[in-house]
Amino acid sequence: MSGEIRKIRLSKCSVGQEEKDAVCRVLDNEYLGMGKEVQLFEQELKKYLDTDLEVICVNTGTAALHLAALCLDLKSDDEVLVPSITYVASYQAISAVGAKPIACDVEESSVFIDLEDAERRITSKTKAIMPVHYASSAKYIDEVYGFARKYNLRVIEDAAQSLGGDRKGSRVGREGDIVCFSLDGIKNITSGEGGVIVTADPVLAQRVRDARLLGVEKDTEKRYQGARSWVFDVKHQGFRYHMSDLMAAIGREQLKKIDQFSKRRREIAQQYVQGLRGIKSVHLLDIDFRTIVPHIFVVKIDGDREEVANSLSARGVATGAHYFPNHLLSLYRSSYALPKAESLGRSLMSLPLHVDLSDSDVAYVIESVRAVTS
């Protein structure tokens, strides 16, 4: 080691003059709410995803998941199968509509929902399944759709982390029942905060469009023209979840950079794969980094994870834990054990991943991991 202590952040956004200029352009217009910019952003996302499905922008990924559950008309006591290892947003979106998240175990090698375990948890109340694209991988998503067909379930894909990734040679979100992305500050691209719902269901799409604006019917069409509904009806519960023009302006600039960002994220992941292979107490997930755009880079650590995290922190390397098992939280505590999720909850560790890391930063992280685990 050179003796140098760097400060390496776990994740961050990368914004330039283009995003700043875009924000100023919207500020100069003095129309900051949902209008033309959001409409254009939705059209550009649709083109990027190369999809015929409906694309709707909202203000967070959590709002996207919540509106998906809301507009499926999930009722109190309806059950949704969801992996235990995910951001708590997946669980909150389900419980927000009164439905019950049913925690399922995860595959040990990919942390994707374990469908054998999910099958054991099917009841007459099961209405939907929410697979999570953990660490941006949609590895077993086809199997999830097969499972959903078998049990007549709706699918809400929590694709918060996987914008830009491949699904069978096309893009994640090109097809599917309901696919929800996040555009928060540290995701593959950002609109400051933001979320996107992509759906094949036009009735659900109209409900979502209305629900993001307090349930005011067809308000979206007016807002895109810079107008508002003065006389209107509301038939369903809605929320203030729409995306603003300010956010969309940032998102539109970021979308122009997504190929460049994706390339760099993949390069960094490949460097980690090469560099970490062979370190005895560090295990890689079974993910093909050529086909995804990695939002986080997660490894499994043998032994005392906290000690490793503290030693890395002393070297200026930030780490994360994605995620604490949700079935162990007070609100969502299950009456059954999920052994793989519980074991992974103790061993998963995320290493720094963002597009502004240099090759030498990545080498420094690898060298640090090697030093503190040997």
Ligand SMILES: Cc1ncc(COP(=O)(O)O)c(C=O)c1O
């Ligand atoms: C797996 C997962 N689900 C849901 C979300 C929620 O997205 P947001 O932070 O945009 O609300 C995130 C984002 O952090 C996530 O990683």
